[in-house]
Amino acid sequence: MNEKPEKLIDKKGFRLDGRKADELRPVKLEVGVLPNADGSAYIEHGKNKILAGVFGPKEMHPKHLSLPDRMVIRCRYHMAPFSVQERKSPAPSRREVELSKVIRESLEPSVFLELYPRTGIDVFIEVLQADGGTRCASITAASLAIADAGIPMRDLVVACAAGKIDDTVVLDLYDAEDKLGAADVPVAIMPNLNAVTLLQMDGILAPEEFENAVNMAIEGCKKIYALQKEALKNKYTITKEEAEEE
Amino acid sequence: MRIMPTYFEKKQLVTPGELLAEGDYLAGENTYLEDKKIYAARIGLADVDNKKVNVVALRAFYIPKMGDIVIGTITEVGFNGWSVDIKSPYTALLRASDVLSRPFKPQNDELSQVLNAGDLIVAKIASYDRAHDPQLTVGEPGLGKITRGQIMRVTPTKIPRVIGRKGSMISTIKQETGCQIILGLNGVILVTGKTPEDEELAMMAIRKIEEESHTSGLTDRITQLLKEEKAKREENKIE
Numbered sequence: 257m258n259e260k261p262e263k264l265i266d267k268k269g270f271r272l273d274g275r276k277a278d279e280l281r282p283v284k285l286e287v288g289v290l291p292n293a294d295g296s297a298y299i300e301h302g303k304n305k306i307l308a309g310v311f312g313p314k315e316m317h318p319k320h321l322s323l324p325d326r327m328v329i330r331c332r333y334h335m336a337p338f339s340v341q342e343r344k345s346p347a348p349s350r351r352e353v354e355l356s357k358v359i360r361e362s363l364e365p366s367v368f369l370e371l372y373p374r375t376g377i378d379v380f381i382e383v384l385q386a387d388g389g390t391r392c393a394s395i396t397a398a399s400l401a402i403a404d405a406g407i408p409m410r411d412l413v414v415a416c417a418a419g420k421i422d423d424t425v426v427l428d429l430y431d432a433e434d435k436l437g438a439a440d441v442p443v444a445i446m447p448n449l450n451a452v453t454l455l456q457m458d459g460i461l462a463p464e465e466f467e468n469a470v471n472m473a474i475e476g477c478k479k480i481y482a483l484q485k486e487a488l489k490n491k492y493t494i495t496k497e498e499a500e501e502e
Numbered sequence: 503m504r505i506m507p508t509y510f511e512k513k514q515l516v517t518p519g520e521l522l523a524e525g526d527y528l529a530g531e532n533t534y535l536e537d538k539k540i541y542a543a544r545i546g547l548a549d550v551d552n553k554k555v556n557v558v559a560l561r562a563f564y565i566p567k568m569g570d571i572v573i574g575t576i577t578e579v580g581f582n583g584w585s586v587d588i589k590s591p592y593t594a595l596l597r598a599s600d601v602l603s604r605p606f607k608p609q610n611d612e613l614s615q616v617l618n619a620g621d622l623i624v625a626k627i628a629s630y631d632r633a634h635d636p637q638l639t640v641g642e643p644g645l646g647k648i649t650r651g652q653i654m655r656v657t658p659t660k661i662p663r664v665i666g667r668k669g670s671m672i673s674t675i676k677q678e679t680g681c682q683i684i685l686g687l688n689g690v691i692l693v694t695g696k697t698p699e700d701e702e703l704a705m706m707a708i709r710k711i712e713e714e715s716h717t718s719g720l721t722d723r724i725t726q727l728l729k730e731e732k733a734k735r736e737e738n739k740i741e
Contacts, residue, residue, distance in 0.1 A: 294563075295561070313563065313591040315591065315592070315593060324633070368534070372565070372591055373632050373633070375591040375592070403517065403518050403544075403545055404545075404561065405561065406544060406545070406559060406560075406562040406563060407544075408518070408532065408534075408543040408544055409519065409543060409544070410518070410519060410534065410536075410541070410543070411518060411541070412517065412518055412519055446519065447519070448519040448520065448521060448541065449519070449536070485517045485520075488517050488545055489515050489517060489545075492515055492545065492560055493515075
């Protein structure tokens with residue numbers, strides 16, 4: 257992918273990786289993968305491989321960071337040095353600091369923060385392999401990890417991006433499309449409550465293209481949401497089957 | 503009459519955000535109400551009990567409640583009391599005057615000689631609200647420092663299962679093993695028996711309950727397991 261291909265989308269409407277415009281990359285989710293964390297999840301979204309671990313709720317350390325009226329969420333998004341082709345310095349970059357904040361803010365509305373004042377939870381997101389759209393995949397995994405930790409939530413948060421390549425609005429951009437394309441719109445939603453918790457745009461879109469992209473991203477989110485629920489239930493399937501016997 | 507649908511079957515596994523019921527229902531444990539609709543707030547098994555929709559959580563942590571018996575570890579000896587780790591997001595406090603049952607004078611009493619860091623105690627939650635950390639009390643029979651026995655931890659949501667219906671499960675284990683068992687509602691369990699072997703037996707039974715807490719007929723299976731294990735041990739002794 258060092259040279260820019262002439263077209264990102266061919267005459268038949270297929271993209272460089274063979275997907276159609278409104279097609280997601282394959283998504284695989286697993287819950288409870290880290291026994292040492294209170295809650296954890298793993299996502300494979302196309303070539304993205306991301307681990308999320310949650311600790312808490314517990315007393316905040318240092319104590320002055322705690323709030324008297326609600327729980328605090330601390331979030332760290334981090335890319336492993338081997339997650340990209342050129343070694344990434346393990347020190348948090350400007351981009352990672354910003355993504356940590358953006359992810360935290362997209363998760364906060366989903367958690368009943370007001371129930372447990374003066375406490376905090378830590379969300380650690382480790383990108384093992386990146387291929388575009390890691391913030392969305394991170395949000396999806398982190399939300400599952402929070403649910404796995406048994407923290408009360410309004411809904412699971414699920415995220416997906418849409419964007420524009422070669423004058424076409426497409427779903428779920430991967431690295432090359434993201435870099436060479438015209439725009440990228442990541443969206444995170446709480447599907448059951450019909451609420452958007454993250455909406456960003458990088459690039460330029462006409463108003464109707466933007467609307468189209470957002471709707472497309474929401475459709476993508478709903479597809480991933482089904483997988484998310486299934487992954488969470490899978491961890492307890494044995495529980496369910498045996499409970500039905502009673 | 504208005505239609506009042508629920509959207510789940512009894513004991514169905516539900517995820518946070520799942521719509522459970524609409525209309526004239528009450529939001530019970532691990533659920534919440536929004537726009538007259540009831541949603542699940544935790545992963546668990548949904549159930550309706552007299553118009554009240556509950557979710558029995560599969561994963562949760564301990565939140566103090568007044569009157570709960572808990573087992574905790576002293577983590578710090580302070581000026582006029584102790585900090586106690588009760589396996590909850592909140593650290594509990596035990597006041598010196600409560601333990602000494604007489605006015606506490608810092609110049610006369612050395613607190614670390616009464617209870618030191620690392621000591622285990624059985625205590626009752628005396629007070630707790632969202633603005634203050636829980637306060638403990640040991641001023642009742644059966645409460646206070648633990649001097650012998652073994653400690654184990656289970657998920658706090660499983661404690662009711664260990665107790666069983668009307669205490670059937672716990673009394674079975676007590677009877678079969680001859681152990682004293684104190685269940686901390688924070689998920690910490692103290693087992694005290696005549697011999698370490700008896701304690702091991704009781705702990706094995708409790709661990710089995712935790713693993714199979716969602717199955718039926720568990721009390722009978724536990725009774726049988728305990729009897730078999732006891733017989734096995736008798737044989738070994740004779741040899």
